[in-house]
């Protein structure tokens with residue numbers, strides 16, 4: 143059951159996973175697949191009503207699912223820290239944390255440069271920086287959940303766009319020149335670079351946590367089934383998206399590589415996974431050279447430390463292993 147074949151999610155009973163941005167899209171379907179396999183799912187999102195609707199949909203579609211919700215706005219460092227604190231509090235006497243999918247993201251980026259409340263460029267803050275902060279906040283909990291049979295994982299959401307004119311994110315705040323496409327691509331190059339750098343640093347520090355990068359191919363709502371409160375494309379969107387059928391899949395199919403990156407015991411930290419171009423299924427792939435560049439990886443990592451004021455507690459996480 144490896145490179146390139148169809149992957150069945152193995153039983154996940156007893157495992158707990160957190161997924162950011164799980165009220166819609168890939169995050170919702172990743173949650174559903176993991177819940178179906180028996181995992182306990184912490185669905186998170188920034189909006190209580192949207193999150194509640196997705197929670198209800200999941201419970202209706204997966205009878206007996208074990209799922210809870212957590213308000214977490216990745217573009218707001220205060221929200222990330224308080225969500226992580228409440229998660230740690232709950233984990234202390236209740237559950238383990240076997241993995242996290244850093245999924246939340248802005249795909250349809252604003253035309254004009256937009257800032258978060260704390261003055262950071264919105265797309266980079268949502269897609270990359272917020273997850274950098276969340277990773278720092280959850281690292282010790284993840285490491286403490288390691289067992290001889292399971293190494294907890296974090297999965298970062300990369301993108302094929304990183305191969306198309308890969309912007310080298312030297313100006314992560316896009317202060318010099320902004321474009322919607324550039325904001326997206328450079329944030330995804332940064333996400334991939336962070337994912338690979340995290341794995342290298344985890345290994346160096348001997349922390350029992352792995353970091354894997356995965357991408358969904360091109361997955362769109364109009365090719366995805368209608369689920370009330372989760373995916374309700376208009377007829378016009380369905381029509382438009384149907385024109386892209388040769389190159390696009392559903393969000394449900396797109397979620398396959400992401401879930402596999404989280405749970406396939408044969409995958410190792412530092413790998414890059416995505417859908418096969420032909421014939422379905424998922425496979426290990428080669429990421430863009432830019433996101434692998436050690437100099438860039440260090441640069442992005444340090445920039446995130448500087449912008450967020452967070453450093454990952456590698457030494458504490460290594461000491462905390464059981």
Ligand SMILES: NC(=O)c1ccc[n+]([C@@H]2O[C@H](COP(=O)([O-])OP(=O)(O)OC[C@H]3O[C@@H](n4cnc5c(N)ncnc54)[C@H](OP(=O)(O)O)[C@@H]3O)[C@@H](O)[C@H]2O)c1
Nearest residue numbers: 163165166167168188215216217245246247299301360361
């Ligand atoms: N679809 C693709 O073809 C594709 C390709 C490559 C990579 N990706 C990546 O996959 C991830 C999910 O994409 P998708 O296609 O599923 O997009 P989507 O359908 O637009 O869903 C995005 C999810 O992220 C959430 N989100 C956005 N900003 C947030 C914030 N500040 N805090 C918390 N949650 C937030 C959204 O919540 P709201 O409902 O509150 O907005 C939603 O749940 C993204 O990281 C994207 O870059 C997607």
